[in-house]
Amino acid sequence: MSSIHFPIYSLIILLAAAVAIPIMRKNFDGFMKTFIIAALVGAWLFSLGSLINVFNHGPHVYNFGSWTETIGVQLMIDEFSAIMAFVILTIAGLIVVYSIRDMEHEIPLQQFGSYYILVYILLFCMVGITYTNDLFNMYVFMEILSLTSCGIISIKRKKENFLASFRYLMLNTIGSLSVLLGIALLYMVTGHLNMGEVGKVIAEVWQSYPINILVSLGFMITGLSIKAALFPLHIWLPDAHSTAPTPSSALLSGLVVKVYIFCAAKILFRMIGQDIVIALDVPTYITYFAALSMIMGSIFAIGQKDIKRLLAYSSVAQIGYIFLGLGLATAQGFSAALFHIISHALMKTGLFLSAGAIIYNKGKRDIRELDGIGYEMPITMGVFTISVLGMIGIPGINGFMSKIYLSFAVLAADKPFFLFVILASSFLNAIYYLPIVIAAFLKESKERKNIMVLDAIPKSMIFPMVVIGVSCVIMGLFPQLVMNAIEQVAPTFLTLN
Amino acid sequence: MSILKSIIEHINYVASAILFVIGLYTVLTHSNLLKKVIGINIIETSIFLFFVSVGYVTGGRAPIVEASGNHVYVNPLPSALILTGIVVAVSITAYALSLIIKLYEAYGTLDMDEIMEARSGQTNE
Numbered sequence: 001m002s003s004i005h006f007p008i009y010s011l012i013i014l015l016a017a018a019v020a021i022p023i024m025r026k027n028f029d030g031f032m033k034t035f036i037i038a039a040l041v042g043a044w045l046f047s048l049g050s051l052i053n054v055f056n057h058g059p060h061v062y063n064f065g066s067w068t069e070t071i072g073v074q075l076m077i078d079e080f081s082a083i084m085a086f087v088i089l090t091i092a093g094l095i096v097v098y099s100i101r102d103m104e105h106e107i108p109l110q111q112f113g114s115y116y117i118l119v120y121i122l123l124f125c126m127v128g129i130t131y132t133n134d135l136f137n138m139y140v141f142m143e144i145l146s147l148t149s150c151g152i153i154s155i156k157r158k159k160e161n162f163l164a165s166f167r168y169l170m171l172n173t174i175g176s177l178s179v180l181l182g183i184a185l186l187y188m189v190t191g192h193l194n195m196g197e198v199g200k201v202i203a204e205v206w207q208s209y210p211i212n213i214l215v216s217l218g219f220m221i222t223g224l225s226i227k228a229a230l231f232p233l234h235i236w237l238p239d240a241h242s243t244a245p246t247p248s249s250a251l252l253s254g255l256v257v258k259v260y261i262f263c264a265a266k267i268l269f270r271m272i273g274q275d276i277v278i279a280l281d282v283p284t285y286i287t288y289f290a291a292l293s294m295i296m297g298s299i300f301a302i303g304q305k306d307i308k309r310l311l312a313y314s315s316v317a318q319i320g321y322i323f324l325g326l327g328l329a330t331a332q333g334f335s336a337a338l339f340h341i342i343s344h345a346l347m348k349t350g351l352f353l354s355a356g357a358i359i360y361n362k363g364k365r366d367i368r369e370l371d372g373i374g375y376e377m378p379i380t381m382g383v384f385t386i387s388v389l390g391m392i393g394i395p396g397i398n399g400f401m402s403k404i405y406l407s408f409a410v411l412a413a414d415k416p417f418f419l420f421v422i423l424a425s426s427f428l429n430a431i432y433y434l435p436i437v438i439a440a441f442l443k444e445s446k447e448r449k450n451i452m453v454l455d456a457i458p459k460s461m462i463f464p465m466v467v468i469g470v471s472c473v474i475m476g477l478f479p480q481l482v483m484n485a486i487e488q489v490a491p492t493f494l495t496l497n
Numbered sequence: 498m499s500i501l502k503s504i505i506e507h508i509n510y511v512a513s514a515i516l517f518v519i520g521l522y523t524v525l526t527h528s529n530l531l532k533k534v535i536g537i538n539i540i541e542t543s544i545f546l547f548f549v550s551v552g553y554v555t556g557g558r559a560p561i562v563e564a565s566g567n568h569v570y571v572n573p574l575p576s577a578l579i580l581t582g583i584v585v586a587v588s589i590t591a592y593a594l595s596l597i598i599k600l601y602e603a604y605g606t607l608d609m610d611e612i613m614e615a616r617s618g619q620t621n622e
Contacts, residue, residue: 136578143585147592154596159603163612166596170524170533173589177540180582181517184548187575 003053004060007077007085007131010046011124013039018120021113028112033100036116040096040123044089047082047127054082055485059492061133069133069194076133076195079489084130084262084341088255091345092123094464095254098353099247101458102360106156106245115155122148122251126259135183135193135271138263139176146172146227149256152248153240164239171236175226179263182220185212195271206276213272214280220267221282228260230323231293234316238300241312246356249308253315254349258341261322265493268326269334274494278329286327291421293320298428307355307367310432311348314391317425318344324421325406328413331490336405338486343390343398343475350387350468354380357457357465367436372445376453379462381440383469388433390472393426398475405483509550516543528609530600534593541586545579552576 017039025032054060059078063069075081096119107115125145132138146169154165187193189209190201206213222233229237237257241249268277277283297317304310322344325337357380358373359365374381390399403422410418475482504511516539523536552575560573597607604612 136581140581140585143589147588150592150596154599157599159600160616162596162599162603163616166530166593166600169589169593169596170537173537174521174524174540177537177544181544181547184544184551184575187548188551193574193578 003049004062006046006050006053007062007075010043010050010085010089011128013043013046014120014124014127018117018124021117021120028109032113036096039120040089040093044093047085047089050077051082051086054079070192070197073137074133074194075131077131078492079485080493081131083485083489085127087342087345088126088130089123091254091349092251094467095247095250095349095353098461098464101460102246102356105360111155115152118148118151118155119251122152122256126255129259130262133195135186135195135198139180139183142176142179142227142263145256145259146176149252152251153244156243156245158243160239160243164243168236168240171226175223178219178223182216182223185216185219189213195266199271199273202272202276210280213276214282217267217272217280217282221264221286224260224264225289225323228257228264228319229316230289230319231296231316232289234293234297237316238309238312241315242306242308246352246359249312250349250352250356253312253352254345257315257319258345261319261326261341265326265334265337269494274329283327283329286323287415287418290320290323290327291418293317293323294421294425295428298425298432302428302432304432305367306365307358307370307436308352308365310367311351311355314429315348317429318348318391320425321402321406321422324418325409328409328415330409330413331494332409332412333406334494335483335486335490336402336409338489339405339479339483340402342482343402343472346468346472346475347387347390347399350383350465350472353465353468354384354387357461360461361457370436371439371443374441375445377457378454380457380465383465385437386469386472388437390476391433392430396473396476398472398479401476401479509546509553513543513547513550516546530597530607530609534590534597537593538586538590541582545582548575548579548582
């Protein structure tokens with residue numbers, strides 16, 4: 001078993017699990033639960049294997065079916081894709097463990113099979129999009145990803161879910177079609193679809209076709225920012241993320257929107273190259289929209305009453321941070337963006353899972369009804385509080401470290417204006433997040449019966465939340481564990497051409 | 498005259514740009530759900546036209562390689578890619594139409610504005 005095939009194995013396991021679920025059992029019993037967890041653990045082990053392999057022996061490319069990169073599909077297994085695939089599968093694994101019990105009150109048991117088919121195809125596409133080095137392959141993964149992510153929203157079969165997923169589908173399709181148009185424009189100039197080959201051609205001829213490359217980049221970045229919900233294009237996100245079943249919201253908000261940012265980063269820095277992108281002045285505009293997103297997402301979140309809708313708007317703001325890091329177009333900004341991708345994935349998953357646990361146990365979604373819930377669900381609210389403090393940027397939690405890295409990157413790039421935006425956004429975060437925590441722990445519940453009890457939710461739901469909460473704190477206290485790995489990514493990513 | 502000539506030479510690109518705009522306009526302005534799906538389909542068609550036109554070589558033949566003769570061939574890669582693109586487009590249309598059926602069952606209308614009114618009425622009560 002040669003280790004260069006590890007990424008393919010993890011992709012194949014996910015796809016094969018999705019195919020095998022409908023043909024194995026009609027009922028979703030204990031055997032099926034074991035099977036889906038085993039499949040995910042298998043894929044996770046292979047991604048861990050490829051991560052270790054990359055750090056020991058350096059990055060490598062994988063030509064699918066041994067065709068050369070000019071003809072065939074190529075996977076690029078470097079530090080970036082190995083780390084990100086590992087992060088995606090780790091967090092997705094926790095969400096899947098949580099979902100087995102939580103989905104019981106969201107959808108009927110007969111539909112569990114269909115739900116996990118969709119989830120596994122979704123994971124397959126996310127990992128594939130992270131590894132791939134081919135533009136058209138990226139587009140196909142993107143389309144499957146948008147179909148499956150609409151599918152895991154509409155599976156709840158409520159009116160709002162159908163409407164939310166219809167909107168999501170329409171905007172997502174416009175987004176991926178504009179990415180396809182951008183790919184066509186690039187193909188017109190270069191005649192290649194492989195990112196490396198396109199990059200080589202563009203590095204030679206970009207001065208002859210600046211407008212063509214600019215238009216193509218414009219289409220691609222706009223399409224990807226529709227899908228990643230950058231501020232003016234975020235309108236689909238609150239509905240989609242708040243009506244979806246909780247595990248789907250956690251997957252969509254924590255992981256799926258990030259995958260599109262990986263695509264944007266690959267297109268901007270790996271394919272076109274840092275120098276050309278700066279010469280075309282694209283990153284400046286990205287930073288403007290990112291700053292708008294950071295402020296406006298938080299302002300919209302202030303007025304929300306529904307807890308999941310509030311979390312969804314907060315995602316819009318946090319996506320702004322990540323795009324700000326990308327838009328600085330420096331190695332430091334890029335590593336801050338990657339660090340924030342990982343820490344936001346952890347924090348937002350923790351928030352959605354604990355909000356879902358409150359809905360599971362109490363059936364309450366309105367943040368005004370959460371008074372004194374900290375005494376009835378201490379573990380859940382503990383995880384919620386850790387993630388909230390991280391979102392605001394209290395030292396000791398990973399959110400603080402990512403804000404610090406981002407602030408240093410902003411100062412190093414000599415754009416101090418964005419430091420004020422980061423600070424303002426943090427204060428706005430505190431305005432809408434802290435009242436929930438204060439009400440939960442310091443106010444008294446109206447129908448309070450006992451002094452303090454442990455959470456009355458299944459252990460398989462508590463376990464993922466606790467793991468996420470603990471890893472938020474570990475990443476906040478020892479950020480070097482993650483940052484050392486990420487700092488190896490940035491230079492290889494930015495100077496590949 | 499030279500403008501007219503260049504338009505005629507690049508009629509494929511001009512047509513695909515016009516179709517793209519028509520499709521985008523339809524999706525964004527019409528409140529009928531079916532018309533939105535049709536708009537998406539028009540955008541898809543415009544991009545497929547554009548992509549296939551990129552691969553066209555003037556006077557080229559279908560890319561079936563023969564042993565004899567040194568012919569000019571049309572670039573087969575865009576056509577092959579668009580075949581995949583069409584499959585994706587069909588599946589998206591099918592899914593969108595099934596969602597429309599469900600929405601019609603739930604709200605009794607195909608108009609987005611009326612659905613939004615019905616929704617806001619529900620939340621106010």
